[in-house]
Amino acid sequence: MKYYVYIIYSPGIDSYYKGQTSCLEDRLNRHNRGYEKATQHGAPWELVWSTTKPTRGEALQLEKKLKNLSREKTIEFIKKYS
Incomplete structure (x- = not known):
């Protein structure tokens, strides 16, 4: 199984959020649907960077x-890393 480390950006609040997950698509959907307390105020979020780790x-x-x-x-x- 691989794990993702990601950075998302909210243009609405001009803010970045960094996280990790085993399912990037699901995690981004959770951020954008307001299921994650730390990011619910900034939706919609855009994925601006990600990488995988073993x-x-x-x-x-x-x-x-x-x-x-x-x-x-x-x-x-x-x-630098995009």
């Missing part, structure tokens, strides 16, 4: 690193 542990490590990035560093990261 284990959940690796996905969690990368998610933690991404969540520690400032907004400016997040934008730089997306531009």
Whole structure:
């Protein structure tokens, strides 16, 4: 099984959210339908970056690193790795 680490963007609130999941399509739908408390106020969300990792542990490590990035560093990261 592979795991996804992703960054989504909400133009409505000009905000980024970083997460990890085993099913990216389902997770994005949950964000956009308001099922996730942390992102329900920003729908619709757009997927702006994602990658896969072979284990959940690796996905969690990368998610933690991404969540520690400032907004400016997040934008730089997306531009560099897209």
